[in-house]
Amino acid sequence: DTAVSQTPKYLVTQMGNDKSIKCEQNLGHDTMYWYKQDSKKFLKIMFSYNNKELIINETVPNRFSPKSPDKAHLNLHINSLELGDSAVYFCASSQEGTGWETQYFGPGTRLLVL
């Protein structure tokens, strides 16, 4: 069974559209994260949720909105997509989110905005 899964794996869309990426973890973890990996492979945290509560919200345009319906899911909604949003988005989870725990990553969603 996949520990952290993301859908879709690939997403190609036009500028201005609204899209969502879904993430699910079956590890029973309390904390989930979204990361953005740019074309230079730099990984930057975007959001972190612990038990459905937002605990990290880095400087990210408010076009990006995470939603956690339950602690096993953390979805990422992106409104009015821009060219610069093209990247690979990784979901991750950890047990408590204290910063010293191993994070388990999903396979990534490759977003291309045309």
Added chain:
Amino acid sequence: AQSVTQPDIHITVSEGASLELRCNYSYGATPYLFWYVQSPGQGLQLLLKYFSGDTLVQGIKGFEAEFKRSQSSFNLRKPSVHWSDAAEYFCAVGASTGNQFYFGTGTSLTVIP
């Protein structure tokens, strides 16, 4: 503030040769240190981690890393590289206070026959 530096953007080694990937961190307290590997088109996989205790840490796939507090380093090593080790390697530091995880910019490893 925490930060992680991986000085080598790209390294090329011959198969069977030894490997060392460098990682330096900046953190005021005891860091929690990790190495992740990302194979092409894949997500990140944990290789090893250091929290406390023995400063030489063994990981999966024959990797090891050594924590050197005096040098603020956590370099990753492997005595004999295999072609399947070609990937992107990320060093990361976790904060002991608060919920944060910082990644370095990664080192891309190419293995030549």
